[in-house]
Amino acid sequence: MKSLSPSSFADRLSPPISAITAYDYPTARLCDEAGVQLILVGDSLGMMVAGGEDTTSVTLEQMVYHTTIVRRGVTRAVVVADLPIHSYDSPIQALASAGRLVEAGADAVKLEGGFEQMGQVEALVGKGFQVCGHLGMLPQHVREEGGYRKKGRSEAEAKSLVEAAVALESAGVFAIVLESVVEEVAAEVTARLRIPTIGIGSGHRCGGQVRVVHDVTGAFPWFVPPFAKTHGNVAEVTRQALSAFLEEVLDSHRTGFPD
Numbered sequence: 062m063k064s065l066s067p068s069s070f071a072d073r074l075s076p077p078i079s080a081i082t083a084y085d086y087p088t089a090r091l092c093d094e095a096g097v098q099l100i101l102v103g104d105s106l107g108m109m110v111a112g113g114e115d116t117t118s119v120t121l122e123q124m125v126y127h128t129t130i131v132r133r134g135v136t137r138a139v140v141v142a143d144l145p146i147h148s149y150d151s152p153i154q155a156l157a158s159a160g161r162l163v164e165a166g167a168d169a170v171k172l173e174g175g176f177e178q179m180g181q182v183e184a185l186v187g188k189g190f191q192v193c194g195h196l197g198m199l200p201q202h203v204r205e206e207g208g209y210r211k212k213g214r215s216e217a218e219a220k221s222l223v224e225a226a227v228a229l230e231s232a233g234v235f236a237i238v239l240e241s242v243v244e245e246v247a248a249e250v251t252a253r254l255r256i257p258t259i260g261i262g263s264g265h266r267c268g269g270q271v272r273v274v275h276d277v278t279g280a281f282p283w284f285v286p287p288f289a290k291t292h293g294n295v296a297e298v299t300r301q302a303l304s305a306f307l308e309e310v311l312d313s314h315r316t317g318f319p320d
């Protein structure tokens with residue numbers, strides 16, 4: 062099993078950490094060439110690639126495939142692969158699943174949850190896997206929760222987020238993604254830890270930011286989360302190229318292709 066020592070991560074991840082999802086070779090290569098520090102093969106591929114409603118139908122086999130093709134495009138960034146839902150229901154299953162993802166080329170794995178995942182995290186770290194935590198809104202639990210909701214609004218919820226983050230750090234995770242956490246709470250979690258937090262929809266006071274690549278490039282125009290800032294318009298460029306192609310095909314009937 063390939064595993065990185067914590068110090069090799071420290072060299073490659075320096076706050077402010079830039080992290081972005083990628084699910085395929087060209088996107089991963091572009092992200093790597095752009096200098097993104099961490100590439101996440103996120104189970105958000107269930108929506109962004111497969112058109113599903115959420116991440117709850119993503120399988121380990123799909124994650125292995127996407128991790129393999131992302132790995133081919135990356136030479137510099139740290140590649141983190143999500144353990145999909147029900148691939149880490151026990152420590153033994155977590156070890157087997159993480160092994161598949163690392164064999165496919167991941168440098169590290171990410172799993173969702175706090176205290177309830179402590180056995181899994183300790184088992185993984187104990188066997189030399191690099192593990193990233195994920196607290197706040199947990200997309201794999203969206204159905205039980207009845208939707209996406211900001212976390213840390215009540216004092217009790219804020220306290221349990223801080224406690225879970227501290228426990229994950231003690232268990233040996235190298236970073237924690239904070240998703241949809243109230244900004245002040247994300248800032249407090251960040252201040253309490255030595256490891257970096259990587260925020261999404263959690264304000265700017267985290268140790269870094271992670272985004273879904275389609276949100277950044279404007280490649281998924283049908284839904285953009287409210288916190289996402291879109292920096293491009295890939296969907297529009299694609300539509301223009303396609304309509305130019307359709308025109309060309311129509312034209313070719315009249316004039317023949319140029320070559």
Ligand code: KIV
Nearest residue numbers: 082103104105238271
């Ligand atoms: O799957 C994913 O894209 C993620 C990010 C939202 C952090 O977990």
